[in-house]
Amino acid sequence: MRASKLTRERAVAAQRRPAGVLLSLVTIIAAPLTLSLCGLERLDAQEASPLAGFSPSASSRQVEIEQRLQSSISIERIREHLKWLSSRPHLPGSEGTRLTVEYLQEQLESFGIPTETVRYDAYLPAPVSVSLELVEPVLESISTTEDRIEEDPYTEVTDLHPGWSGYSPSGEATGQVVYGHFGSEDDLQRLVDLGIELEGKILLLRNFSTGEGRKVANAQRFGAAGVVLYTDPAEDGYPFGDVYPDGNWRPPSSIMRRSINFLPFGGDPLSPGWASKPGARRLQPEDVPLPRIPVLPVSYRSAERILSLLQGPVAPDDWQGALPLTYKIGPGPAKLRLRTEMDNRDRPMLNVLGRLEGATQPDQWVLLGNHHDAWIYGAGDPSSGTAALLELARVIASMAQEGIRPDRTLIFAFWDAEEMLLGGSTEWVEDHEEELLEKLVACINMDSAVFNPDRPLSVAAHPLLHELFRDASRQVPDPRTEKSTFDIWLDLQNRFRQVPGVDGWGEFFDPTRELSEPRIFESPYDDAAPFFYYLGLPASDMYYGADYGMYHSIYENFHWMETVVDPTFEYHGVMAQLQGLVALRLANATLLQLDFANEAHYWKLAYQDLHQVAEARDQVVPLLQQALQLLDSWEEEAEALELKMKLLLEDDLASVPSAQLVDLNQQLNRATRDFRRLEPHPEIPAQRNLFSGSSFDFENVSGGTLPGLRFALDRGDLARAESEAGLYVEALRRRLEGLRRIRSTVRALHSGERPLSEEVKQ
């Protein structure tokens, strides 16, 4: 019903659509006639200004390619993929995953994409059984499973899928309960300051705000015997809208499962920093800081029962949640017995990698990623993205077979074990570090495609890629309005800018200010993380709507997707288009359009932020003074280069020999390596991106921007800060000189001179 209503509105609206705002989704399946019509519309607009990074003739070709791409994506095929992929649980190492991997390989090969399945091993968790009992003041079992919902057939097996936390050890803990808010270090210290004993207690902690790994690491450090996690409706539940099955918000029995991880490295815990290919050297589990105390996630209904039996001080005002009771701290009288039996052991991780060789620059790679493992059915996370990427691969491959092959090589990557430890992607990155540093242009990762189209599209990307995403989104029509995805993205972000998503809004976001263009978070996560933090390369992730509602529960299934989230699958189509447009722009650009000026802007923000932090603590880092001048010069140089490249492109490059163009593109690509640490930081070796570090789960790592400097300043180690500042200044110089060299290459090409090849090749 919703679809037909949309169709009618769209048909009426078609007459009014301004040129340049592209095809309606109604036309996506229809094809040829509409395509040519839309093509004409678009070409009119394009003649005035070619796509950024494209010469006029390349731009015309690219516009046609993109129209073809957008009109060829079949939401019906995405729906079928999703239905298949989410028809069974597919936890890493399970039979479901094996079947999924077969399906992915078969599908990719059926599209004509050469595909291999690559295995790495990892120490991976799985549950055997869990239980939670109140032993005081009453003896009572606390539910660890989710409610069956009559109309949702996927919930028939709730008993087989209790809540559990990845990497919780097997164990038993009995103790009085203390409510500890989000379990941040500040939260637990506040309890201690209030005179609350935490030793031997079971901490009841809310999800969100602080990574689960940090929560548990903090709980351990403060002496807790166990941790019970739950999602408070203040963060996800009825205050936001109807709960499932009536709406898209978390119902009372729903459990959010996540992995508990506070290792300084992603990937297999037993092979930190190297690839765990079968037979590779491995550490022993007991030598690695995995959680030592049992951890269990429960629903907010179960948490309400426990909270209702806590006495002691009333929790601070900002610790009160949205359950209908007075949150108290305890300890007790509620006393819990928590039992977890786990089967954590080595299991294979299976990445599926399809490769479409580039027509003219095969040694430059653009990666389109997504993971394929899920907590249970994973209809949102990740299978909505898996389904969309599969369909995108089909369309691109089919065009290639007709001769419209991307200039650069595309790699379609379906990773395993993201949920547990960003496993498959990290090991593959470790395995191919040198080659990726040589060849990879960018990793455009999807993760979940759609969770909630009533909440803003969320894109996290390296600052070099921001404008590219915005540009692409202008070209994707929103399914429910006459607006573009760009416009809806902006509207929804402004509407919800006081309500951060799970990943927040980035470091420098001011929620009080109206946005004039969509905000892109500057530090991606998910499987983009090893590319971004470890390799230091351009990477991104994206999903529509935040990780809320059914996220990581048994309700995150095909019935939910079909009845509540995206009944027409049009938003899956939006996401496939967006990932495809960004990847194909990068794959086909005449000159790689990397936004060095925006990158400089973010570095400046990071610098100012760090400067304020240091100033507030009276910390002086003399060497850092030099950075500001270099940042200004970089920004100017980037703008000058952009202008020069634009002029070169406008000449349509007829006079530029192709080899020199390839060379110039390689220079542009190599410039993105400027901010990778040459030597790893001894304490945070996985954080090799000088610009941004992940604070998500690592214990004792503040993360955020300029992580090495921040790490030193947080510890008050000014000598270390000075040497870190040296690395930054050196990198800034490298960047500035690099951009100057590229500009002189561009100038030479433009004037028809032969560039000084020695200089170019340096």
Place this chain on the structure above:
Amino acid sequence: MRASKLTRERAVAAQRRPAGVLLSLVTIIAAPLTLSLCGLERLDAQEASPLAGFSPSASSRQVEIEQRLQSSISIERIREHLKWLSSRPHLPGSEGTRLTVEYLQEQLESFGIPTETVRYDAYLPAPVSVSLELVEPVLESISTTEDRIEEDPYTEVTDLHPGWSGYSPSGEATGQVVYGHFGSEDDLQRLVDLGIELEGKILLLRNFSTGEGRKVANAQRFGAAGVVLYTDPAEDGYPFGDVYPDGNWRPPSSIMRRSINFLPFGGDPLSPGWASKPGARRLQPEDVPLPRIPVLPVSYRSAERILSLLQGPVAPDDWQGALPLTYKIGPGPAKLRLRTEMDNRDRPMLNVLGRLEGATQPDQWVLLGNHHDAWIYGAGDPSSGTAALLELARVIASMAQEGIRPDRTLIFAFWDAEEMLLGGSTEWVEDHEEELLEKLVACINMDSAVFNPDRPLSVAAHPLLHELFRDASRQVPDPRTEKSTFDIWLDLQNRFRQVPGVDGWGEFFDPTRELSEPRIFESPYDDAAPFFYYLGLPASDMYYGADYGMYHSIYENFHWMETVVDPTFEYHGVMAQLQGLVALRLANATLLQLDFANEAHYWKLAYQDLHQVAEARDQVVPLLQQALQLLDSWEEEAEALELKMKLLLEDDLASVPSAQLVDLNQQLNRATRDFRRLEPHPEIPAQRNLFSGSSFDFENVSGGTLPGLRFALDRGDLARAESEAGLYVEALRRRLEGLRRIRSTVRALHSGERPLSEEVKQ
């Protein structure tokens, strides 16, 4: 148990108490020996610096008086008064009020205070019966009464006291329900913008944020057929702490009653601007804008039932409350039938006024006020204050009988019908306008003494009085710690500065900044209102803890006070001390210590605020430019005057003839009249204070600071703004010249010259 623990702590602490921090409450009943001990402690401290406004000898005398006052206040007597006063409902015009008035008159006269009971008439509301029924989607009665609580004997009669709203008409309305948040104009406009029809609907509105009068006035203007009010737990209930009887927060069945009033004048609705003495001219009720649609307050349990039956759009995020459901807007399917039968008619209001003639300056009056009427038992509002003020009157009168009589005249005022319309106080002010403008120094009003000692003391006062309140609070020990009331006041305000009380934090409060001294709200309300807004005189109100919890419910009774709020009655003692100290400082000061510099500071804040508002709208008021220079000069002049007065006081005024001192004090007192409008504003005649207007309940009046100017600018009437600016500038000139004249008088007195009496008398 709590009392004995406090006693022990205090006894231990006594050794460590610094000189100058006064007597412990333990000693209050003990008396003579302790008194002299504490007196010595204090005198040591006082020799170094006399009390502000007192000559050294007067200061020594005042210190003794204050010690005597503080040590004589009997918390046991306060307890007994409160028990008597709250033993029966005492709604204005009821038999309970008649008995209360007799008690007050008898008590005051038994203290030796000449007392009269003064009658005014007013159109006053009373309930006959109310009912609320769901008629769709189910037929069901919605409770309009509160739960009986086994251990609270006062709740045996809950059926006799349904929820009702003062000035609701009798009527019946049946309509679909629309949830309208706080019912502000913006809220209702937002509903209209969402396409929600309000005509003929029953609006379900939350208490707080906007005055009840405004809510109902808005509802009428938008066409609603009736209004149901409730207190959401997000504002008052379990998120803040245990609910009664376990704690001090609003339980699910509790109903908050308030008066619905949006008249431009306080007091009797039928005699706006003149005193309604028996036989006075009166308007007809139908000629006065009283509410036209039925209004009924219900509990949050009743509201939850109604909300659970609303569909339609999910309410905006910031409209969601703390009930465990998704708040939706409607309309319907819930449909309510609301019936109110009222007996609104003329009833007598009885003020009880005791008068203690001043010893040396009887024509300068200091008023100590409180009202005596209550919604039901009124154990907090107002009887905790009535009880404290009665005991304070006894102590002051008993000292007077021993010859320690205040220099200026004290008036102990117990007002009627505050709850309905600030009735008794407003009529008395209208009756005595000329005399009050001639003689009144200040109105120090108490209203409720104690609601919640775990929340900050709340004082709202004319800026001239702020420092006086802070000074006095330094001298009152906190019952539960070794700190002063000043310190606890500051601690609690900082702790709860993100959580505004019912009356907010004042216009210029920045909750992000740590306070260094207690914040006093610059605009008082309650029975201080006619003194402050209409007369434009220094006035204040005060209560401990905000109007939350049991406020205006049947649970606001003696059992609640004795078990939950103030079991030892020590905080009642704190409030009696504070009101007494402030009043006696004003009554005995050698030179009235009015803080003109602080007043200038607030005028500047108000000016800046208005300036920003005008600038944002591109409104230019040329005449206003002159104000800034005058404000600066005023501040400088005030500081210079303060210094001069200090020097004069230090000379102990031996050489100054008493008549000249009286004269100087009269000049100081008259200066406080500078900011009363000479002619009333035609549209907001009750707002004659140029500095501050009340926005609490009046429809279409923005209130806030500089109300006349703001009123003109809000309407975009720049000509009117210019003429208003003329009044402001004229008043600022008056102030500046007045202060200069006073300073020259002080200078002349100090140098032994005879002041120019013509100038002085002007």
